[in-house]
Amino acid sequence: MTTHYNVQKHNTIYQVKDRILIGTMPPKAQVIEEAPDYLGNILKYFSKPRTLEDSFKFITSNSSLSEIEARNLVEELIENKIISNKKFDSDNRYSRHSLYFDLIDTPINAQEILANKTVGLVGMGGIGTNIAMNLAGAGIGKLIFSDGDTIELSNLTRQFLYHEEHVNNFKVEQAAKQLALINSEIELVPILESISDVEIFDKYFNECDIIILSADSPAEIHEWINSAAMKHGFAYSNAGYIDSFGAIGPMVIPGKTACYECYKNDGDLYKFLDNGQELPSNLNESFQAPSYGPLNSMVAAVQANEVIRYLIGVERKTEGTRLLINSQNYKIYEEVFTKNENCKKCGHFTHHTENLHASFQESSLTDVYVNERENDSFNSILLDSMMDRLIKVLPNTKILDIGCATGEQAIHFAQKGATIIANDISEEMLEVVNNKVNTLELKGIKTLHGDIVNLNIEDKFNYVICNNVLDYIEDIGTRLSKFKGLLTENGTLIVTIPHPIKDGGVWKKEYYNGRWNYEDFSLQNYFAEGKITKSRENKDGETVISSIESYHRTTETYFQTFVQAGFKVVGLFEPQPPNIVAETHPILFEKCSHIPYFQTFVLKKE
Known part of the structure; x- marks a missing residue:
């Protein structure tokens, strides 16, 4: 079968005088300074798939290059990833995602990897549903999601998976129907149950590659998911908000990062805690957390991206790190957590927290x-x-x-x-x-x-x-x-x-x-x-x-x-x-x- 080459589909190519600009943003963008007159025309030629033999003929006919020089030029274009033999099928469901994966240099079989992964979602509110829509659209093979609540009218400001006619229906049942409309190729497993103890993770979520926790009650839920993660080996991450700040992470990977037991006394509440004591009960018995649609969407988008990056094996920003997004000015703060060598949950590793409140060692x-x-x-x-x-x-x-x-x-x-x-x-x-x-x-x-x-x-x-x-x-x-x-x-x-x-x-x-x-x-x-x-x-x-x-x-x-x-x-x-x-x-x-x-x-x- 004849191989065809063309310029990378995701790259723009502009010629400005004797400079050729390939791509737009660093670090992937390239600039060819003092480009020969014929190069722009050759790159335009490769906008469509071409065989190597046809391209050699075109180059020698439209430049002063010999056939050997034409071959060397094509080899250089391939080596610098300006042209490639990757095929693009515009009718493929995941074609635009595939272009993105090419752009950021993920594994060539990234989409196949995602199709064989299982993700758990605990909580199908504003963040959980938005994450679910992103992951369903991305072609995650299996989504397991749990929630025991019904849909309320006030949910619709941020839970875009649901409509007015769905009010009073159970969230997970309606979510399964709506997600199937987004992607009928994936497996959906709704769990009509709120998290009440650690056994629910053992029973429903033990096969997951990663679980996203977007529920914050009961108070013991973080302890439960952490214990289950250490037992079954799945990764997990938190997604939520603290007042007007969106919170993503930390992503906990058993055996690699700090676990909840390591970091639970660090972070935004550090100044209210006394020598590692547990946070006391909230005296405001009528407390209701504010929730804002755009903030939910921001958090969900970042968290979904981190899940996909984890599953296909590329770097994650939230691995051992919590990001706090200020919804008013979009500044992103980081709280970095590392293992506690005395942690009873995840083993004997050095624990060090680097954040806004980190101390420093005085130098001379x-x-x-x-x-x-x-x-x-x-x-x-x-x-x-x-x-x-x-x-x-x-x-x-x-x-x-x-x-x-x-x-x-x-x-x-x-x-x-x-x-x-x-x-x-x-x-x-x-x-x-x-x-x-x-x-x-x-x-x-x-x-x-x-x-x-x-x-x-x-x-x-x-x-x-x-x-x-x-x-x-x-x-x-x-x-x-x-x-x-x-x-x-x-x-x-x-x-x-x-x-x-x-x-x-x-x-x-x-x-x-x-x-x-x-x-x-x-x-x-x-x-x-x-x-x-x-x-x-x-x-x-x-x-x-x-x-x-x-x-x-x-x-x-x-x-x-x-x-x-x-x-x-x-x-x-x-x-x-x-x-x-x-x-x-x-x-x-x-x-x-x-x-x-x-x-x-x-x-x-x-």
């Missing part, structure tokens, strides 16, 4: 510099390239780097041929510098320990660098006088400080979509000068040092102090990040592209 300043200074810091993305522009290394250039920390700039300029003295008050920092210098076998650099004011240095320097030091010093006038005496007659002093705006305010940040997001910066009291206490964060926005004392001064104060010390300001810079940082360090970019993080003064002696 040296540790922070060693781990992040070279590539993952504001210094690396903002200062290093600017310093390279400001300092011109000529023969016999001498540089004094005051507060050199782990030595990135000192080493950089030594490698360019300058003679360097790298000074710091921290022996730990200088030990790091010395190790780097010895490894690189650099001859033009030496280290000097101690406070620069108290050191006797006879040399004069073309450049004195003092980056992010003066903000730790109460009396900067004395140091500026020392710096002035260390410069050659035409020497340059370069001083960088944390920008007074940045140190005069605070970020409001929130954790959602799997990361810290910096949304609003509040400038609190810019003109209040003096000692301040601030924290230090790493590239991921996690606090690594909780308390650092420094001195806040306004730009005017720094400027006047420089002038009084006998300097003239010949340059003032507020470095901005290059756009590539948005891709490599999104959190750092989000912060330093909105407000200035450093202020650099270039000074000459009057």
